Amino acid sequence: MEDFIKEVLVTEDQIKKRVGELGKEITGEYKGKNLVLIGILKGAVIFMSDLVRSIDLPISMDFMAVSSYGNSSKSSGVVKINKDLDCSVEGKDIIIVEDIIDTGLTLKYLYENLKKRGAESVEICTLLDKPERRKVDVPVKYRGFVIPDEFVVGYGLDYSENYRNLSFVGALKKEVYS
Numbered sequence: 720m721e722d723f724i725k726e727v728l729v730t731e732d733q734i735k736k737r738v739g740e741l742g743k744e745i746t747g748e749y750k751g752k753n754l755v756l757i758g759i760l761k762g763a764v765i766f767m768s769d770l771v772r773s774i775d776l777p778i779s780m781d782f783m784a785v786s787s788y789g790n791s792s793k794s795s796g797v798v799k800i801n802k803d804l805d806c807s808v809e810g811k812d813i814i815i816v817e818d819i820i821d822t823g824l825t826l827k828y829l830y831e832n833l834k835k836r837g838a839e840s841v842e843i844c845t846l847l848d849k850p851e852r853r854k855v856d857v858p859v860k861y862r863g864f865v866i867p868d869e870f871v872v873g874y875g876l877d878y879s880e881n882y883r884n885l886s887f888v889g890a891l892k893k894e895v896y897s
């Protein structure tokens with residue numbers, strides 16, 4: 720085990736199985752719709768790339784980049800758009816794809832922002848949900864795993880841009896980030 724990881728919270732096999740289930744669920748619910756998956760850079764990239772391949776429907780993909788954590792393990796609370804969508808979402812059925820919902824501040828901002836752009840429907844799909852830290856409520860439709868209040872890395876999630884390429888999700892040892 721990597722010496723910066725305190726505990727593996729979600730294994731590679733668990734992720735594979737759950738992503739397959741989410742893909743099936745979405746496939747069943749979006750037949751005949753104009754589905755656009757919007758991945759939130761950078762954390763959602765790995766989840767998004769596995770999720771889209773488990774959806775058996777014609778879809779399109781777009782991306783936004785926002786930041787609130789920067790190089791820290793604490794949210795600044797201020798969400799800034801660093802890259803906006805390339806395409807209009809008017810009349811589309813969109814699913815926002817995130818790696819984690821923690822305080823909820825990022826997704827709350829994105830959800831409200833995207834709802835104003837004339838989409839037919841807006842839903843949220845997050846791989847991880849850390850409910851103990853929630854500051855604002857957000858309507859999550861698809862959820863991979865509920866996790867305890869630990870700072871986690873891997874499968875897209877970083878601390879100071881490191882560890883995104885781990886194939887599992889693990890709790891980072893406190894001494895690494897404090």
Ligand SMILES: O=P(O)(O)OC[C@H]1O[C@H](OP(=O)(O)OP(=O)(O)O)[C@H](O)[C@@H]1O
Nearest residue numbers: 760761762787788820821822823824825
């Ligand atoms: O619910 P919240 O407390 O707002 O936290 C969740 C957000 O924080 C992380 O993004 P970050 O700003 O670290 O950018 P990154 O995806 O590039 O790592 C994560 O990917 C979510 O977007």
Ligand code: HPA
Nearest residue numbers: 821869870871872876877
């Ligand atoms: O636990 C976390 N790990 C990495 N990035 C995050 N952004 C919000 N919470 C987390």
Ligand SMILES: [Mg+2]
Nearest residue numbers: 762788877878
């Ligand atoms: Mg981050």
